[in-house]
Amino acid sequence: MLSYQDNKTLTQTGAGTPMGEVLRRYWIPALMTEELPYPDCPQVRVKLLGEELIAFRDTSGRVGLVDEYCPHRRVSLFYGRNEECGIRCAYHGWKFDVEGNCVDLPSEPAESNFKNKIRIKSYPCEERGGIIWTYMGDPAYKPELPEQEWMMVPDSQRYISKKIEECNYFQGLEGGIDSSHVSILHSGSVGNLGVSKQSSSTTLLAKDTAPRFEVMETDYGLLIGARRDADEDNYYWRITQFIMPWYTMIPPFGGAPRGGHAWVPIDDENCWVWSWSWTPGRDLTEEEVEQMKSGVGIHAKLIPGTFRTVANKENDFLIDRDMQKRRESFAGIFGVGMEDHAVQVSAGPIADRSLERLGTSDTAIIKARRCLLDAVRSHEKGEILPALDAESHRVRAASVLLPKGLPFHEGAQDALKLTEKDFEAV
Amino acid sequence: MLSYQDNKTLTQTGAGTPMGEVLRRYWIPALMTEELPYPDCPQVRVKLLGEELIAFRDTSGRVGLVDEYCPHRRVSLFYGRNEECGIRCAYHGWKFDVEGNCVDLPSEPAESNFKNKIRIKSYPCEERGGIIWTYMGDPAYKPELPEQEWMMVPDSQRYISKKIEECNYFQGLEGGIDSSHVSILHSGSVGNLGVSKQSSSTTLLAKDTAPRFEVMETDYGLLIGARRDADEDNYYWRITQFIMPWYTMIPPFGGAPRGGHAWVPIDDENCWVWSWSWTPGRDLTEEEVEQMKSGVGIHAKLIPGTFRTVANKENDFLIDRDMQKRRESFAGIFGVGMEDHAVQVSAGPIADRSLERLGTSDTAIIKARRCLLDAVRSHEKGEILPALDAESHRVRAASVLLPKGLPFHEGAQDALKLTEKDFEAV
Amino acid sequence: MLSYQDNKTLTQTGAGTPMGEVLRRYWIPALMTEELPYPDCPQVRVKLLGEELIAFRDTSGRVGLVDEYCPHRRVSLFYGRNEECGIRCAYHGWKFDVEGNCVDLPSEPAESNFKNKIRIKSYPCEERGGIIWTYMGDPAYKPELPEQEWMMVPDSQRYISKKIEECNYFQGLEGGIDSSHVSILHSGSVGNLGVSKQSSSTTLLAKDTAPRFEVMETDYGLLIGARRDADEDNYYWRITQFIMPWYTMIPPFGGAPRGGHAWVPIDDENCWVWSWSWTPGRDLTEEEVEQMKSGVGIHAKLIPGTFRTVANKENDFLIDRDMQKRRESFAGIFGVGMEDHAVQVSAGPIADRSLERLGTSDTAIIKARRCLLDAVRSHEKGEILPALDAESHRVRAASVLLPKGLPFHEGAQDALKLTEKDFEAV
Structure with a gap:
């Protein structure tokens, strides 16, 4: 459980809130590159951390992210x-460039100096890995764009999606570092994440539903080892990466595409769930892409023209009690990612963590909350925050069999870190 | 009128509120037996007195009613x-039996004692009369299940329905003891409650729209006599029973099925309206059942798969001004029960009783409010509450012609009380 | 910008609020005559200044406007x-006439004096110009019905419509006196207001997007001159009338029908937009009426059976980015009135005026706010309010070319005022 105050600190992300200030020190995946496909295309509304914004791509191809509301x-x-290198208000024609400068103000006399006094709130944007990123914090502290593996591979090795989840970002994030639930919630569906329904991973997951957690603090977040009994001599380790402030990397299933998420606040009661799949060293196959589009795995089926999932809170996530009886899905929900989505949302817009009963299987969750809450204190003291170094993101999740007695971070050392060489190879 | 504070006390029923605590001392009709038709059938959400709950029927047929939210x-x-004698959370597999014990906790090591420390809120359930009843109060004070006539007759003599009404329970309850409105609101439709459109009851009701009320306090609630002029020598008495805390019995119309209601809070702005019809000593006829299903009487037409009425607040109860002009329904609303439903809901989610102008025709309503408010005070003082004795529910409503001068409770004595013999006969 | 407190004063209009009290000193356009087409027709719900009311036309043709809720x-x-010269509650039959008297109370004994103590809140109504007007203020101060030109012309010379706009009334009103935006927001569509797409007005509007404002206080509100450069010797003046408390008159376009609006609070987050077009001295042509019905001008397309616009907040006003690219509509919204509607609503239910950046082009808006806020102070001091004199409404908006140097109110004198003779001629 968490105190009322800590829960509030953890879940409130608006401008000026303690956590909101911490999150604004990191680059934020704001929208998909394809949402602004060409110069002077229609602008798009984006809500991030409670702020209502407009994204546009100007005539020269640069992306602007500005206050939704004209200052006039x-x-x-x-x-x-969106025209001629700026966005122009429809009411009186005030026009702003991607940096927030007022570049035309036709409603006032040309000789007045008024235009030069006007600015609109704007945030810098960069594009990488199919995503438009923004930085909403103090310009003096803007870090380098992170360098996660999936961002650096060629487009043909990556599949990205984004959806709206109807709850606070941290409920989603908790699911992303919670290996324990994989043995239960995904027991019917986890096979859909790998190459074959009857892989050794799924057998091992089913065999031990009470993994022991070992969690190590790192300079980017947490390294989370979940240990399950495999055979007499070995443990099966599923090792998840949590990178501050909202990235989670899923331990892989055999040679299947790797996966990861970012859980980004829209406002305090809704979040963007970003999902990525990638294959280091090879292109995604057509079959893999088809499977991702089908919604069976971590990428959800969306209502066309929106980022709202077809199965959603309003329709009880299209629960199918027969599918549930047959154990094709333990919750009766289609799709691995939607199983998570449904249970996370079912706890309400902001879960009341003061009522929880946590066990040893919640060790990673407890540490991740601590990680974020510590960052609030560090930030207030002006101390350095984790994961601001772009290179610290060059890590991988792993699934490995290790002899009993061998510490997981030693045994999995090579699997967990991208060397300079690896990184250049991607 | 009622003071702001008394209105608040009367209408707030959540856990910990004064009225909420009183209502929790009584058995509550929670759901229809048919909503949980067989062992291990799908669980059902139930909201009662503001509490979100899950009802399930386990493998052995027992019904559980537990907190909707897993304590983990x-x-x-x-x-x-819902499987193998318990309900299991889809997230990490914690499992609970109908008594709220945690019977499996697969996410923690088997050797840990954690499971035994975990419980979920659960309320005892019993089944009678086609209904699953629950008791949400202090276990030390759990009374016997009530023994109203309709509960005790064979299934073939009873028809039950339940609907959601979009207002506070007490607005509904007030309609149930308000004989006065029958002469107006139901003047076009009341014939549908009896065997013939032109019965003597309907003539008598139309003749005198200003009944005089005599209300007697009893050990179970109120005995409400509404007196209308019949002829030179006689009064026509319609005698309604109000049984604490929410039961109302409708004075009968000739040999037609008898009827009654319970008005149970879902939350403070919505209530369950339970309706029952029954025929002592004989089976319901097919024609009678068809009429009940048609929605013409006290049982409403529902949107299939829900307990929401087809005519509802969002569609102005499908008001038909032509039907109203023709006086087939005084309010232009189809169905006797829906006429009540529409006007009650039209006063808003919680009527502001501080603005009312009550007359002598509201005597029963004033007394019923007093009855509930007195129960709050009695409960706070630890005094005994009315109608907790199961046998006190063995009463009947009545419609009788009595000579002027004869007190109604004397003249109607036999019609109002079920003797031991009567009760066994049903 | 406006202080938080002044913005609150300006935008809150419920009973007992300072602005609410001022607005209640004026006649209010309540509903269209055709909404109550014949004696004893169905009653209609009307919400005005936050008050929920019922309008009905009684058997003798008189209109009543009473509290929606029966006092019982x-x-x-x-x-x-609605029957026999009164409206009768469906519950217990209490009946009220158009003056709010209780004329029947069947639920109480005839000999009781109860009926005479009961009244329902009622407001006097009058009909003029196709509109049912009401007065919701202190009866002691009821003024004469206003005498605006469009109200006085024969029906064949007038077209009226009404719609719901999903924001505070003052956001709408500001648009109505803001000549500046015509050059931008309506640059693609303004031709639809006149007789020809390429009129001299539209050319002049396009030529100068930064009009200089000269605003004069009058005994009825404001006379607003917006001056644009025309040629070497002349200015093009568009002169708008603002008549307290919510009337705006649009400067005409050539011989096209004249137009005006009233912006009346439904509640503080929605308003009635009344629109009228009229042709002094001649009937509207069929073509003109067709154009009005088409939604291309100031009259909007409505969802049948409602006063909700087809293009509305929920559907982003059916924005069409292609239409916007082609500059047929600067905002990509169909219809001159809907362009205004969309941008006004987009500022939120109640715009936060403390965040604005106003320029010289907002002079009229600043003065109109001051006009209303001054009225609050005048009213509190018991001073006389502007525009209560019915004859003060006999003014016109104008569009004129005037030699530079000539004050606009002198040069346009004849165009701005209806003489006694003019007025009788209409």
Whole structure:
């Protein structure tokens, strides 16, 4: 359990809140590159950490992310025109460039100096890995863009999706580092993440539903080992990476594509779930891409034209009690990612963690909360925050059999870290 | 009118509220037996007195009613599995029996004692009269199940329905003891409650729209006599029973099936309306059952798969101004029960009783409010509450012609009380 | 910008609020005459200034506007019967006439004096110009009905419509006196207001997007001159009338029908937009009426059976980015009135004016706010309020070319005021 105050600190992310200030020190995946496909394409509304914003790609191809509301009379720039290197308000024609400068103000006399006094809130954007990233914090502290493996591979080796989840970001994040639930919630569906339904991983997961957790603090977040009994001499280790402030990397299943997530606040009661799959050293196969599009794995089926999932809170996630009886899905929900989505959302928009009963299997979750709450204190003291170094993101999750007695971070050392050489190879 | 504070006391029923504590001292009709038709059938969400609960029927046929949220990480058991004598959370597999014991906890090591420390909130259930009843109060004070006539007759003599009404329970209850409105609101439709459209009851009701009320306090609630002029020598008495805390019995119309209701809080702005019809001493006819299913009487037409009425607040109860002009329904609403439903809901989720203008025709309503508010005070003082004795429920409503001058409770004595013999005969 | 407190004062209009009290000193356009087409027709719900009311036309043709809720037990009179010179509650039959007197009370004994103590809140109504007007203020101060030109012309010279706009009334009103935005927001669509797409007005509007404002206070509100450069010797003046408390008159486009609006609070987050077009001295042509019905101008397309616009907040006003690219509509919204509607609503239910950046082009808006806020102070001091004199409404908006140097109110004098003769001629 968490105190009322700590739960509030953990889950509130608006401008000026303690956690909101910490999250704003990191690059934020804001939207998919394909949402702004060409210069002067229609602008898009984006809500991040409670802030209502407009993203646009200008005539020269640069991306702007500005306040949704024109500073003049506060009408939405969604109805404005994206034209000639700026976005122009539809009401009185005030126009802003990607840096937030007012570049035209036709409603005032040309000789007035008024235009130069006007700015709109704007955040810098960069593109990498199929994503438009933004930085919403103090410009003086802007770090380098992170360098996670999936971001660096060629497009043909990567599949990305994004969806809205109807709860606080941290409920999603908790699922992403919780190896324990894989043995239960995903017991019917986990085979869909790998290459074959009857892989050794799924057998090992089913065999031991009470993994022991060993969690190590790192300079980027947490290294989370979940140990299950395999045979007389070996443990089966599933090793998850938690990278501050919201990245989780899923331990792989055989040669199947690797996967990971980011859990980014839209506001305090909704979050963006980013999902990526990638194959180091080879292209994704057509079959793999088809499977991702089908919604059977971590990528969800969306209502066309939206980032809302077809199965959602309003329709009880299309629960199918027959599918549940047959154990094809333990929760009766189609898709591995949607199983998580459903249970996470079912705890309410912001779970009341003061009522929880945590066990040893929640060790990683307890540590991750601590990691974020410590960051709040560090930030207040002006101390350095974890994972701001772009290179610290060059890590991998792993699934390995290790002899009993061998510490997991030693035994899995090579599997967990991308060397300079590896990194250049991708 | 009622003071702001008394209105609040009367209408707030959540755990810990004064009225909430009183209502929890009584058995509560929770759901229809047919909602949990067979062992290990799908669980059902139930909201009662503001508490979100899950009902399930286990492998042995016993019914459990537990907190909707798993104590571990607060996800909803709606997505769990009802299997092998317990309901199991879909997230980490924690499993609970009908008594709220944790019977399996697969995410923690078998040798840990953790499981034995975990319980889920659970309420005892019993089944009678086609209904699953629950008791949400202090176990030390659990009374016997009530013994109302309709509960005790064979299934073939009873028809039951349940619907959601979009307002506070007490607005519904007030309608159930308000004989006065029958002469107006139901003037076009009341014939549908009896055997013939032109019965003597309907004529008598139309003749005198200003009944005089005589209300007597009893050990179970109130005995409410509404007196109308019949002829030179006689009064027509419609005698309603109000049994604490929410039961109302409708004075009968000739040999037609008898009827009654319970008005049970879902939360403070919605209530369950339970309706029952029964025929002492004989089976319901097919024609009578068809009429009940048609929605013309006190049982409403529902949207299939829900307990939401087809005519509801969102569609202005499908008001038909032509039907209203023709006086087939005084309010232009189809169905006797829906006429009540519409006007009750139209006063808002919680009527502001501080603005009312009550007359002598509201005597029963004033007394019923007093009855509930007195129960709050009695409960706080640790005094005995009315109607906790199961046998006190063995009463009947009545409609009788009595000579002027004869007190109604004397003249109608036999019609109002079920003798031991009567009761055994049913 | 406006202080938080002034913004609150300006935008809150419920009973007892300072602005609410001022607005209640004026006649209010309540509903269209055609909404109550014949005696004893179905009653209609009307919400005005936050008050929920029922309008009905009685057997003699008189219009009543009364509290929606019966004083007895607060159920809605929407379900009541409009019959025999009064509206009768469906619950217990209490009946009220258009003046709010209780004329029948069948649920109480005839000999009781109860009926005479009962009244329902009622507001006087009058009909003029196709509209049912009401006065919701202190009866002692009821003024004469206003005498605006469009109200006085024969029906064949007038077209009226009404719609719901999903924001505070003042956001709408600001648009109505803001000549500046016409050059931008309506640059693609303004031709639809006139007789020809390429009129001299539209050319002049496009030529100068930064009009200089000269605003004069009058005994009815404001006379707002917006000056644009025309040629070497002349200015193009668009002169808008603002008549307290919510009327705006659009400067005309050539010989096209004249237009105006009233912006009336439904509650603080929604308003009625009344729109009227009229042709002094001649009937509207069929073509003109067709154009009005098409939604291309100031009159919007409505969802049949409602006053909700087809293009609305929920569907992003059916924005069409292609139409926007082609500059047929600067905002990509169909219809001149809907362009305004969309941007006004996009600022939120109640714009936060403390965040604005106003320029010289907002002079009229600043003055209009001051006009309303001054009225609050005048009213509190018991001083006379502007525009209560019916004859003060006999003014016109104008569009004129005037020699540079000539004050606009002098040069346009004849165009701005209806003489006694003019007024009688209409």
